[in-house]
Amino acid sequence: MSEPILALTGIRREIQEGGRTRPILSGIDLVVSPGQLVALVGPSGCGKTTLLSVAGALDADYQGEARLLGQDLRQLNDDARTRLRNEQLGFVFQAFHLLEHLSVAENVAVPLWLRDPPIPEVQANLQVQARLDEVGLGDRGNESVRQLSGGERQRVAIARALVGGPKLLLADEPTGNLDQVTGAKIAELFEQIRKLDCAVLIATHDRSLAARADQVIELGVP
């Protein structure tokens, strides 16, 4: 087996609540290999989002070991974690989180705008167009995102998550805000993404989405 994209070992996370510490995660192990689709399931409040934050280098306040593409996240400073998110990770949020003042194509381009050193505009435009084509919005780039439906918004978000050529895509309840039919179409998209040589880690309640996974991790209430 090739080197894993993500390797979490004994991840523990506590939060301070009214002067007391409450454990959220108590010793989670998880490995995502290249091209894998991994589903993270469990009841609300079991810590799925918390675990995605650790895996996505968004939260540095954990115990245990988190390795992303062979790098120990604890060894990286904030700027290095930021670079890693920009270049190697893609994020899809339950509430889509598009930037409302930007067009469809501009939303997809944001991760490229943030890249350091900057990507030439022509190349960036090509990448954006390719991703929009893949999610079926190739001719909608100039539209404002305000006019899009929920399913279309999530397609834009997925194109944005993929535009920088990530090795791992992290999605938190990506179908949670969508009706069943639209959710099924998004689920199909995730399966296509695996063919792009990008692993996917999805936190979801959606049984049909979890059913497509190579690996299902069940989180219990701690």
Next chain:
Amino acid sequence: MRLGALLRRDLARSRRKLASVGLAVAGSVAVITLLGSVALGLYQGVVAPLLPRLPLDLLKVEPKTVSVGLLALDAGALGGGLDEVALARLRKLEGVTAVYPVVGSAFPISASGGEGFLGRRLRADIFATGLDPALVGGDVAKGYSFEDRSEGPIPVLVARRLLELYNSTVASAIERPKLSAEMVIGFQFELVLGSSMARGTPDPNRVSTRVAQVVGFSDHANLVGITIPEATLRRLNAGYDRPVSPLAAAYVKVDGPGRAGPVSQAIERAGLAVDETPKIIGTALTIAAVVLGLFAVMLLLLAAFGITQTFFLLVAERRLELAILRALGARAGDLARLVLWEASLVGALGGLFGVIVGASVAWVLDRVVIGQLPDLPFRPEHVVAFSPALLLGAAFLGVVAAFLGALVPAWRAAGANPATALRS
């Protein structure tokens, strides 16, 4: 620029809020430009032309509690308070560029002559003081010199006011024509050194006669006598067993009228007196400058405060968006830079607009005021003036105020937590 695309769209999105806070910056900068150009105009049009007539950068320092007349009468007996040590101290004061002593005479002097235009030969006691040619060189008539010479006539400067006094009162009283400066310059008379009517002849062996010649009129010359080169008088004093000449006063040159106030204070703390006029005007100028400066700072603080408020609001409104950007790859410093760039651009545009408005208002004001001015003896051509430093400086202050005002909001923006993007 790396963040340029985001910056442009942010500016476009918030143009209303940014325009209104930009106007606040513009207002402050406009008022500063207006006040600055009026201050500069009054200085260039009114104060500066008056400077040569009323040298506000030249202070006259005297020993305390002694009148000028008395000093001239017998400076040698007094000396207290003003000596070479005091001169050295004056030279060391901050803002002082030169110190010119007024040397007194240590021996009695009388003068005789005047047949030419007084009608008969007069003999009168006279007081002499010595001044550095560097101070009064500009008052010497063309073709004459005020340097110390061992031979030939001793060059003499006469108080300009003495000529004015003569013409306005004495001439008519003795039924003689008024005198012009040209008529008096070159006039020679005799000085009797070592003897006068009031003080007699202390040492008959040391009485000598020298020819003196008027070489010019000066505002710094002794009103009740003659003024000769400092070196000449020091040399003569030494001949009367006074190797160290008495000092009647000193002129202190400062590096600008605004300095007159502070330097006067320092001198008075040292126990010497300063002639009032330049002191008062210098103090007034200093106070005006300080008041203007404080006012400008207040206006800028107001503008900066407006920027702070607006950007606090923008950062608060965009908390989630900032977290999303952090998650997608914006460094904390990127978000701070975005805020600072936005504010600086608003400050630059506001500053530019403010300078244009302020300068326009100042220009109109100038036309109106000049049109209303009565025929004054020193009628200025302008009451406002612009300089590149003033205009660029005012616009730049707008940028500085905006930048400083945005520092705390920028810091707040940089603190956005990327993990909250998943939680919202």
